[in-house]
Amino acid sequence: MLFNFFPKESNLFDLFEKQANYALDAALYFKDLMLAGIIDETSMQKIKDIEHQGDDAAHDIIDHLNKTFITPFDREDIHALVNEIDDINDMIYTIVRRLKVYKFNGVNQNMVAFANVIEQSVTAVAAAVKAMRNTKNSKAVSELCVEINRLENVGDSMRDAMIAELFETEKDPMAVIKWKEVYQDAETVLDICEDVAHVVGSILVKQA
Amino acid sequence: MLFNFFPKESNLFDLFEKQANYALDAALYFKDLMLAGIIDETSMQKIKDIEHQGDDAAHDIIDHLNKTFITPFDREDIHALVNEIDDINDMIYTIVRRLKVYKFNGVNQNMVAFANVIEQSVTAVAAAVKAMRNTKNSKAVSELCVEINRLENVGDSMRDAMIAELFETEKDPMAVIKWKEVYQDAETVLDICEDVAHVVGSILVKQA
Amino acid sequence: MLFNFFPKESNLFDLFEKQANYALDAALYFKDLMLAGIIDETSMQKIKDIEHQGDDAAHDIIDHLNKTFITPFDREDIHALVNEIDDINDMIYTIVRRLKVYKFNGVNQNMVAFANVIEQSVTAVAAAVKAMRNTKNSKAVSELCVEINRLENVGDSMRDAMIAELFETEKDPMAVIKWKEVYQDAETVLDICEDVAHVVGSILVKQA
Numbered sequence: 001m002l003f004n005f006f007p008k009e010s011n012l013f014d015l016f017e018k019q020a021n022y023a024l025d026a027a028l029y030f031k032d033l034m035l036a037g038i039i040d041e042t043s044m045q046k047i048k049d050i051e052h053q054g055d056d057a058a059h060d061i062i063d064h065l066n067k068t069f070i071t072p073f074d075r076e077d078i079h080a081l082v083n084e085i086d087d088i089n090d091m092i093y094t095i096v097r098r099l100k101v102y103k104f105n106g107v108n109q110n111m112v113a114f115a116n117v118i119e120q121s122v123t124a125v126a127a128a129v130k131a132m133r134n135t136k137n138s139k140a141v142s143e144l145c146v147e148i149n150r151l152e153n154v155g156d157s158m159r160d161a162m163i164a165e166l167f168e169t170e171k172d173p174m175a176v177i178k179w180k181e182v183y184q185d186a187e188t189v190l191d192i193c194e195d196v197a198h199v200v201g202s203i204l205v206k207q208a
Numbered sequence: 209m210l211f212n213f214f215p216k217e218s219n220l221f222d223l224f225e226k227q228a229n230y231a232l233d234a235a236l237y238f239k240d241l242m243l244a245g246i247i248d249e250t251s252m253q254k255i256k257d258i259e260h261q262g263d264d265a266a267h268d269i270i271d272h273l274n275k276t277f278i279t280p281f282d283r284e285d286i287h288a289l290v291n292e293i294d295d296i297n298d299m300i301y302t303i304v305r306r307l308k309v310y311k312f313n314g315v316n317q318n319m320v321a322f323a324n325v326i327e328q329s330v331t332a333v334a335a336a337v338k339a340m341r342n343t344k345n346s347k348a349v350s351e352l353c354v355e356i357n358r359l360e361n362v363g364d365s366m367r368d369a370m371i372a373e374l375f376e377t378e379k380d381p382m383a384v385i386k387w388k389e390v391y392q393d394a395e396t397v398l399d400i401c402e403d404v405a406h407v408v409g410s411i412l413v414k415q416a
Numbered sequence: 417m418l419f420n421f422f423p424k425e426s427n428l429f430d431l432f433e434k435q436a437n438y439a440l441d442a443a444l445y446f447k448d449l450m451l452a453g454i455i456d457e458t459s460m461q462k463i464k465d466i467e468h469q470g471d472d473a474a475h476d477i478i479d480h481l482n483k484t485f486i487t488p489f490d491r492e493d494i495h496a497l498v499n500e501i502d503d504i505n506d507m508i509y510t511i512v513r514r515l516k517v518y519k520f521n522g523v524n525q526n527m528v529a530f531a532n533v534i535e536q537s538v539t540a541v542a543a544a545v546k547a548m549r550n551t552k553n554s555k556a557v558s559e560l561c562v563e564i565n566r567l568e569n570v571g572d573s574m575r576d577a578m579i580a581e582l583f584e585t586e587k588d589p590m591a592v593i594k595w596k597e598v599y600q601d602a603e604t605v606l607d608i609c610e611d612v613a614h615v616v617g618s619i620l621v622k623q624a
Binding site for chain 2: 492572576579580583589592593596618621622
């Protein structure tokens with residue numbers, strides 16, 4: 001502690017890194033579930049546990065913020081960042097929960113494709129949040145943000161193609177209702193990752 | 209007035225109590241409508257009037273805020289609180305309006321069940337907002353927030369069970385489209401109540 | 417420049433006027449597309465270009481904000497305003513993209529009606545944003561905000577009537593799914609315009 005003049009400030013970065021890692025846990029487990037093509041009670045419990053751990057990590061940051069006078073970056077950016085990262089975890093949990101309600105059974109290649117892009121994007125988000133603590137990393141963070149934006153565009157095109165195909169080939173309206181919603185939700189995860197990238201980018205600009 | 213050094217500050221709590229009571233009016237009237245199983249022009253006008261009263265109460269708070277330099281808690285928390293309470297009223301109004309568009313006719317037991325949980329949650333929200341003015345009530349407020357979170361979980365399970373049943377038993381896709389949306393909207397009211405609880409909780413933490 | 421003590425402040429108003437004009441470009445082009453009843457690759461590219469120009473205008477405002485210490489109105493209002501105006505452009509782009517996915521082909525009179533109301537509302541938004549720079553215009557801005565609110569109510573009634581008719585007359589559930597979503601999205605543009613009006617109104621109140 002002798003050489004650390006801002007112990008609470010570095011702590012905040014640790015807390016954000018922890019929170020982002022839970023979002024990554026959710027993304028990785030989501031990919032496992034999509035590859036397995038089945039969601040049972042055990043997997044439902046596991047994704048719920050990850051979501052709770054993410055919630056706790058978010059609350060730790062808010063608690064920390066309420067007890068800290070000086071913060072390494074704007075309080076409103078801290079609030080935005082903690083909420084956006086939490087939204088990643090929440091949205092993945094929502095998708096798994098919906099698939100369970102819809103009796104998801106069997107591998108859906110569209111969902112595998114989305115899970116892959118989500119994994120890539122959340123991996124980049126976690127790396128950007130980790131690198132954010134040092135302004136020397138600003139070029140690397142900037143490149144990660146560009147990659148997150150690229151993956152959001154990839155997701156938009158995937159969703160559009162999948163929904164267009166759904167309306168053309170699926171004869172059962174119930175299936176259209178379900179899958180249209182789930183594909184839109186999957187793309188929303190990538191939108192949220194892009195929102196995180198915007199907040200991280202704006203924090204770096206202010207510190208430059 | 210002699211002993212009130214912060215007349216405007218206490219006024220803010222009065223204004224919030226008033227706003228929360230309009231949200232409660234909406235929840236109570238919504239329950240009446242769900243029990244009656246019919247929405248006519250008169251009931252449509254009444255729920256619209258409650259929504260307008262809620263709007264006016266929200267505008268009064270913003271006006272008060274714009275004219276006041278010192279506030280009893282953070283301005284950003286005041287903004288968040290006024291918007292979240294307004295969202296309760298708006299969402300209930302949206303549901304009633306949608307049911308009218310969908311020619312809702314006859315008691316739907318799922319909607320009665322949701323109206324009951326919504327009544328409980330908004331009652332707890334109004335009580336928490338009322339108690340918020342005195343830090344001595346922080347334990348009571350904290351218990352109300354726990355209850356609001358519990359009711360949100362109850363609502364999640366209700367919505368999932370209702371939608372799963374809808375896809376299994378309802379043969380008419382038009383009915384699935386309508387009820388799926390309305391059940392999700394009903395649960396959203398409980399999500400908003402939970403958001404109010406978070407803001408109230410965070411205000412209390414900062415004042416501790 | 418000799419007589420301009422706050423060059424950066426007036427610049428902010430120029431930037432907002434520019435951003436609002438891109439939202440108006442989107443609204444006008446949307447009307448053209450609805451009147452033509454067809455969305456091809458060229459029109460898709462054009463609406464995308466307008467959306468990108470709007471994005472760039474939004475980024476310019478955030479960049480300006482990050483480099484400026486004194487702003488002519490609250491930083492949180494600037495953030496709210498830039499995001500809401502951006503949402504107009506985004507939502508119109510989303511609708512066009514969805515119509516493309518849904519193989520929109522042929523004039524739909526409901527969409528023409530919505531495009532007309534959207535054009536009126538975004539025209540009023542652009543005028544309010546332009547007038548905002550001078551407190552002498554506060555009565556004119558106030559009247560524009562009343563008009564934007566009126567148009568939002570018109571849009572609500574249009575959407576409700578269109579969706580009620582859709583469920584009564586359309587036998588194809590796939591068509592119901594598509595048009596219900598698009599009508600709700602079209603009304604959302606008017607909701608966002610109303611949100612812009614609220615922010616502009618609140619900025620004027622504070623400056624009075």
